[in-house]
Amino acid sequence: MKPIYKILIGVIVGGIFLFSIYLAVTSQKQVASPATVPITGPTLTVPAKGGSLPVSDFTKHPQEVLGATTVIKQNDNYSIVYFPVDQSFLITILAQPVQQNRDAAEQLLLSQLQVSEADACKLAVSLTVPAGVSEQLAGVDYGLSFCPNGKAFPSQ
Secondary structure (H helix, E strand, C coil): CCHHHHHHHHHHHHHHHHHHHHHHHHCCCCCCCCCCCCCCCCEEEEEECCEEEEEECCCCCCCEEECCEEEEEECCCEEEEEECCCCEEEEEECCCCHHHHHHHHHHHHHHHHCCCHHHHCCCCEEEECCCCCCCCCCCCCCCCCCCCCCCCCCCC
16 A cells, blocks of 8 residues: 555544544533423412522412411421512421431422422522521521532531
């Protein structure tokens, strides 16, 4: 084989290699859109980052209403309340083990609102632990654990 053909084949193979690297670097990953959760029943629109978000109307069957505050769920382990004044949610962990109760409360919130984790991250949700449950964890807004701004509990 003549040297010119060897050089030509090398240039072609090298060009294909460099072109494939260029495509790999410049192509954008296709990100799957977050799963939406179909809402059954009446809805309520609440403010969210980037606009508003339809959620299942939790005010239709609250556990309790205290003035303007809607208690979505309260038990020995946690409480979830909604404050219409600032249209925010508060999850308070009321007992140990805090991580297990946090997980349960977050799942219940998703279920009651019929929203995905991605949509829940757009809502104003605070998650706290009172000093009576853990002095080490008190005084911090942990947010939702699956959200970018959520904070993990430090090891106890």
